[in-house]
Amino acid sequence: MTTSSGPAIVADLLSDTLTRPVPAMRAAMAAAEVGDDVFGEDPTVRRLEARVAELLGHEAALFTPTGSLANQLGMRLHVSPGEEIIADSLAHVVRAELGAAAVFSGITSRTWVSRGGLLDPAAPLDLMAVGGGPYQVGTACVVLENTHNFGGGVIQPLAAMEQVAAVCRAAGVRVHLDGARLWNAHVASGVPLAAYARCADTVSVCLSKGLGAPIGSLLVGSAEAMREARVWRKRYGAGMRQVGILAAAGLYALDHHIERLAEDHARTRRCAEALAAVAPVVDLDRVQTNILVLDLSDTDWQATAFVEAALRRGVRGYAMGARQVRLVWHLDVDDAATHAATEVLRRLLVEGPGSATAGATEP
Ligand SMILES: Cc1ncc(COP(=O)(O)O)c(C=O)c1O
Known part of the structure; x- marks a missing residue:
């Protein structure tokens, strides 16, 4: 090359x-059964969504073209205009999504500083502002990232994530997990995907990174949240049609490229x-x-x-x-x-x- x-x-x-997709992945794509996914009629997409929802222990999943969109949809579900997310200062959602949460959803953000992306539960919990009332911006969502890209691929300790999740749940603050490389965390740590995913209301995962698919990510969460996310996906112009061709690459990747x-x-x-x-x-x-x-x-x-x-x-x-x-x-x-x-x-x-x-x- x-x-x-x-x-x-x-x-x-x-x-x-x-x-780049390997020949067997391309063959699976070529053979994919397809339908119109905007109408929920692409059987391969449906299979992929069901499979990923089950793997991550959530009710439902939504196929998206990119991880950025899956993150944006997740945050959109949890945060009203003017409210805030809080995240690590090196998080992909604040450093590498070009201000999308502010541009599309009116979301403000504050960040905590970590040692190389590693989650110290005290950092988000100290920064969180609950019940800001008419004066201060309220924290609606904490965004975690596992593994942490700009942190050098570090794995977040499950106990730290659980601690953040428990406090957020009690405070009525949502958690979104950017799990673009959650597969890597799972394989390296042995922690089940669902154990990480349980710590969040919504999780994004990518098929187009280490798993080797040419495109594709998913957002998982409750069935109701995914119904709403489906509407917003279309509103953002990312309602897709016969994308079973792409979902087939994702299914192949799940079968062959995780371990x-x-x-x-x-x-x-x-x-x-x-x-x-x-x-x-x-x-x-x-x-x-x-x-x-x-x-x-x-x-x-x-x-x-x-x-x-x-x-x-x-x-x-x-x-x-x-x-x-x-x-x-x-x-x-x-x-x-x-x-x-x-x-x-x-x-x-x-x-x-x-x-x-x-x-x-x-x-
Ligand atoms: C941690 C993390 N989240 C989200 C994304 C976004 O994925 P995409 O490029 O598919 O929008 C990336 C991409 O590199 C990433 O590293």
């Missing part, structure tokens, strides 16, 4: 959204350990799933220069901050690619930005 402008890519670690996430986790870990051995750029305790965030603060590298040098050697990553680089493992990165990428990254760290070979094109 090459990028449009150039170097051959040996390992594309930009994101787990890059996965294999452990391979991505093992490869991420292997790379992290090799890099930690040569430079203080990784906290190995925080490498728990398929995301590796390198903190270059104690090296001479800036993130952008590091990412550019790695790309010249065929490894694509993402400069997440001035000194942070994110690398994500997925279905299309095998052992050989992991080995090659590790070697490239290791050499860059050992040689530093000033080295004559930092821009070499050979891995």
